[in-house]
Amino acid sequence: MPELRKDPIIGRWVIISSERGKRPSDFTDGGERKRKGGFCPFDIGNEHTTPPEILSYREDGTAPNTPGWNLRVVANKFPALQIEGDLNKQGEGVFDKMNGVGAHEVIIETPLHDATLSTMALKDVENVLWAYRDRIVDLKKDKRFQYVLIFKNEGEAAGASLEHSHSQLIALPIVPKRVREEIDGAKQYYDYKERCVFCDIIRQELNAGIRVVSENKDFVALEPFTPRFPFETWILPKKHDSCFEDARTHEFPSLAEILQTTLRRIDKVLNVPPYNYILHSSPFREPDNDYYHWHMEIMPKLTKVAGFEWGSGFYINPTAPEEAAKFLREAKI
């Protein structure tokens, strides 16, 4: 019998379709990531072909926008939003609009064209996390912005237009709907129980074990009870914290470690699939609260999202998270 499961945070229903019970080998979309080669603006020596550096981690004595860097942050050359200007909120009959003011940046994670977060040195993964933090802290000072969305598209099928490993950041003058729902759901739970729903989930999951992929001193990687997609995996700090950018210094290497090993597990079990991940953190105007718990959501791109999902906002998942967790837990990495 398939199971209907309700997400305790935002109330989304998911069908866990055991009859369809897909195993890793049933997802044929995997396959070694293709490295096309050709000109890449993110390669060493091509620094002048990107917009100028906003931030870089580089060898002492090297000049901005020249080689010698380990990580660079630059403006997106084709930004979805523009950094200059006022919001100019206005109505148009029943409709509301404002200028598309915001930041759209690219975090070039490594100078090595073929490296991925799974294969690069752990210290370089940690650098990526520090860059996320540094950019959030900086953008937070701009009072026009309410949220910074940080995400990564790895692989063409996951939406990456350049194959060189990179993440993206979008600073927004609004709190996006999906984030708002999560915050509101967590707040509602807190108002009722006086406990953080994510803390409750972590406690229950670590106790039960069946959906846990791995843990270290500071973090746990688990399959959520109501995953939208097969092998959807979350990484959460064990200690309650509402904002990623407030993570303690010792948590960065710890997060780098669990992020990299989780991606390696996914690569191993699903044959290096395309994936997306997204950093979920509290909006700027609700810092340091007791109800929201920052985390990362990783979604391997294994299935096509069809009309049913768009029409209903709920999902048919052919792989139970308990199964997925077992495969990932037992992966030889």
Add this chain to the structure above:
Amino acid sequence: MPELRKDPIIGRWVIISSERGKRPSDFTDGGERKRKGGFCPFDIGNEHTTPPEILSYREDGTAPNTPGWNLRVVANKFPALQIEGDLNKQGEGVFDKMNGVGAHEVIIETPLHDATLSTMALKDVENVLWAYRDRIVDLKKDKRFQYVLIFKNEGEAAGASLEHSHSQLIALPIVPKRVREEIDGAKQYYDYKERCVFCDIIRQELNAGIRVVSENKDFVALEPFTPRFPFETWILPKKHDSCFEDARTHEFPSLAEILQTTLRRIDKVLNVPPYNYILHSSPFREPDNDYYHWHMEIMPKLTKVAGFEWGSGFYINPTAPEEAAKFLREAKI
């Protein structure tokens, strides 16, 4: 300057990214639909290879599950939900679940393997709409169900696993999240204004004209103010009605006509793209109300949905709806 637009019904923000300003020819994913051939369980003569007919429109004197039909409805051979059983709602710590009880049916729209809703006889398109209605009316009698979701995936990239033209229906023991949001948003608007938000939108759009694709006596086809996807198109009845299944008899040919011509416009402008459409109607337990207005949402599948969209629930659309409407309106069909 890109524009941030807010959906007046569910409050979703969409970036209309004029700088990226994509025109129909920029979407390279189109191309004539491939007809693979090979064995098809939906073809005439293969009736015995599907589950038995739940409903069919067929020539007088022909027996069920034999040739002679114009349209058949059968159970999905690989159902996401099971029709037999009780819901058996239960908790598991912080989590909630129930048995995956529901109906999952396939509407085989035509016996002609190569026909599509764009190319089949108008009368056959009308039959498809009648089949939707007949199945909803029947499933409504089952008190376990709260909603019937009707959708169509056309083309492999839109999630269709069989190329023979068909729609799907899923009867659910819950109201899906996206539907709930739309109903709640419309109700909130109604509570404040004492008017239906969709009626207000239709009035404003028909008056302005710039986002209207076409209209007939009973329906209007338009590009919404905040489309998630390029060329997203809605079809709405001009007269307020909360439930599709309560449409008046004369509205069926009228809807068939505007649906077919809209799909032809989309085929013409975008070179026969894959698409999804979804019927949006009031839940069973809120029949015949003043705040919700049934409609169809058509989404050509032209872009990849990436991490940004999943993470935020809001969308970057590279084609302004005003542009899309102009292209569709002027299409020579």
